[in-house]
Amino acid sequence: MGVFQHRWLPCSPPVAVLVLCLILCMSTPSAEARVRHHRWEITYQFKSPDCFQKLAVTINGGTPGPTIDAQQGDTVVVEVKNGLLTENVAIHWHGIRQIGTPWSDGTEGVTQCPILPGETFIYKFVVDRPGTYIYHAHYGMQRSAGLHGSIIVSLPGGVKEPFEYDEDRNIILNDWWHRSTYEQAVGLSSIPFVWVGEPQSLLINGRGRFNCSQAGTTAVCNPNSPQCSPYVLTVVPGKTYRLRITSITSLSALNFEIEGHNMTIVETDGHYVEPFVVKNLNIYSGETYSVLVKADRDPSRNYWAALNVVSRRPTTPTGLAVFNYYPNHPSRSPPTAPPTGPLWNDTDYRLDQSLRIRARRGYAVPPPRTADRVITFLNTQNRINNRTRWAVNNVSFTLPHTPYLVTLKQGLLHAFSQEPPPETYDYQNYDIYAVARNPNATSSDGIYRLEFDSTVDLVLQNANTMNPNNSETHPWHLHGHDFWVLGYGKGVFDPEKDPKNYNLMDPIMKNTVPLHPFGWTAIRFRADNPGVWAFHCHIESHFFMGMGVVFEEGVDRVGRLPTSIMGCGHAKVLGRKP
């Protein structure tokens, strides 16, 4: 197991090589493009990331998994061997658009059958834009079991970022439970609903700290485990650091702060941000940010890097890392109390940060001026057959067991509902501020079919949950695309007035965007990537409970599907007589 790299030979036959060569040549000087080859084995291991021992799903024995480092235009090949005993797996490359390789998106039920125990699946895709991306399991609730890591795509040699820094550091943020994802999932599907509760710990680069005195007598909890010593970010006084911050939480919206240090936001989801300074960073599951931090404070001491829950009433202790000024000892605790973050329910504060994120001058990609189609998604918590579910426009999404990419490409249209889901909701009469009078919803695996190359607006509308005076933050993630963030607002989106205030000047492009409590978020994208793509709330339990949709566009233009994505449902065995 490990990483090895091939220098790319751009002009050697056979045909497959030439085709790949063409893809590479389009995006970057061919002399630079390489194949970055990784071999991963997925196994369960006992891990104590917060001192409390539990089984985690690991890559080559670790969680987070290894970082994929590549250069713009490189081809990344990851051979994933499923070394679990009875459990399947699938891995999504979050933020990679998979242009020309929709079968490598890694979304079980949408783009592939799951990888069975003992099998090896080869993901192969081009990383066509520099930036900070994520990979993670996209099957069941395996993501929260530990299967995730970072993808860092650098610029080609000789090309410079529009900002300066001395060093680069990855920071992966996560929330962590002691109960297994099986227990979580069974509770979510139970009647009555059983909620696993808030996370026990917040992890920074896979390290947290649970108070072992609260562990049960039969639990293994070792406060001296090296696995749960805090992450140490060592800095040299005077230098500037680019922190590539990723949130892969299952549930929590987070606020990240380095005590006494400002951060300048310069990148998000692979796009340059017009720089602005914050004291702390609100970050939602599925988002990435690059921030610049200068080690310009009193160098005689260390500082806390602190992670706090926002948007839900926090019961999880602050996650801590050490911002260590060289040559102080990394284990020297900062002399001050760790920051506790902003008020958890200060929605305006978080909305304000969202609104400030604009494309960097000179790097803005202008959006189409108008949309060909507008789909409005009312986000609600619902009930179906006495189970708690989430829905959009009163339809709770269920994943089929044959991937849409296969069924659509092969015309197996009986494999899922052919009834298109609703385009909007009754916004004139629905009261987003109250518990729905009738919270019952229906479930469906129907999808939205988009005209190829059309421009689509999506308006996410938040509402009250089934609890009075409660609306949650939903970070929505779109596969296969970046989208322009046209606007955020409070209250009910007005389809007449609000589009007039859309930012068509310098909207940031992203792949994940928050929908704030009782508010709306409007985004625009071009349906120009042949394939089938999920769009869903990145809170793992919310998607599991139906908060997502699927788009098809130009599936007739998709090339021949690899048989490796098949083997399940209607794609179980195609053809030859045994």
Next chain:
Amino acid sequence: MGVFQHRWLPCSPPVAVLVLCLILCMSTPSAEARVRHHRWEITYQFKSPDCFQKLAVTINGGTPGPTIDAQQGDTVVVEVKNGLLTENVAIHWHGIRQIGTPWSDGTEGVTQCPILPGETFIYKFVVDRPGTYIYHAHYGMQRSAGLHGSIIVSLPGGVKEPFEYDEDRNIILNDWWHRSTYEQAVGLSSIPFVWVGEPQSLLINGRGRFNCSQAGTTAVCNPNSPQCSPYVLTVVPGKTYRLRITSITSLSALNFEIEGHNMTIVETDGHYVEPFVVKNLNIYSGETYSVLVKADRDPSRNYWAALNVVSRRPTTPTGLAVFNYYPNHPSRSPPTAPPTGPLWNDTDYRLDQSLRIRARRGYAVPPPRTADRVITFLNTQNRINNRTRWAVNNVSFTLPHTPYLVTLKQGLLHAFSQEPPPETYDYQNYDIYAVARNPNATSSDGIYRLEFDSTVDLVLQNANTMNPNNSETHPWHLHGHDFWVLGYGKGVFDPEKDPKNYNLMDPIMKNTVPLHPFGWTAIRFRADNPGVWAFHCHIESHFFMGMGVVFEEGVDRVGRLPTSIMGCGHAKVLGRKP
């Protein structure tokens, strides 16, 4: 979900029906043969069989699952829907020979690919012999997670058993851990080896009793849960009961006793036993026994039915049920202390019971007088790459990820090792009473290919484990066949002398047989069932760690394989272009 039965119409077309009709007509009057149709959904549920709550794999919400009741000659159809989230499943019909339906044996890696989440697999087979059988998961270590139940095949109307009884009761015996099978399996594969320890409870019909004061503070343990009230076997004074006793333990050899009541053994593994009386019954995982018990004691009180561990030093409390004389209240505790069973390490006592089990006079099936081939299996505990394993003849078995039935039938011989495993071991020099000087073994997925219709003897030879003065009991189970039990012995099997003492007169036929510590067991079978069949230690962790082999016989005679068994490994996608 549920059970429904079709009256069989023996003379209606089409061809498939006629073929099935022929099969049925051979074994039983066609007017009686029915199709017994079951629809099962496999899900995780929180269960508290011993008061301690944990996730169990259930069938239609229960563990043990529903009993399959059928009559000799019936066709059983079980539609198994995998309702697990990310985990596959496969179910074996233990003791059913699957004549003509080797693809319904349910052995993942041998006869089928696993059933994926969301998929439905249809098992269909004829139950051609009356008796007491078992079904259970045969994938990973799912059996010990709760997926098991009974198959009861009764005689056709008008045909009588050779013994009398008033009522019939099923008794399923099991051992139970609080840690998940995932945790168990990871420990077994770890370096160093991590052993989950002895079971927390013994269950009788899915009910046990853990002392909740020993549970951790974070555990859910409720001594008043109705799920863990003891099983009550209510009897009417003077009546005789046939108890169909099944052991489905993952590890434990058991001794079952009804306080103060003798038991007459009359059936084992679907074969009539020449009746003999015991005070208690030694039963090994994978075995079934019918015993007759007469309610002939003081009817003014209740009695304990007690279950104790034998063959391993017991640390698990006695499992208890109530043998309740009507009309005493079932919850009235017997006034006496529960039986503690025989000495756990009294191997002679258990060997003696094994030797007494002979075919019932008038029902003995004579074995072939000689064997065409003798294979000797030295049972050892070994080390491979610092992992603890079990092996036979120094080869530790590894299951491939494409079922042998598919690879052999389709000639995909590259899918597994073509090197035949060894036929014997160096019995003249190997010291079975000592820890092996070199415990290193090799692993292989090679199989034994048997000449069709030949007679094969298997000699199981026990030995010392890697701990001094220790040899374990291994119950070996053969798929697809019953075998004759020719003999048991102590010490080293002598291939010259011992066969002369084989019982060729009235050997019992069984499908599961114990290999006692430091002893040997010899069995004979006819390789007359076209297919591919596992033969393995029925201790779940032992098979998981390599203690098994596979036989192929007459695979060229196997009919066209159903595509439903495919979908994995080399059988992933066969053919048609997408």
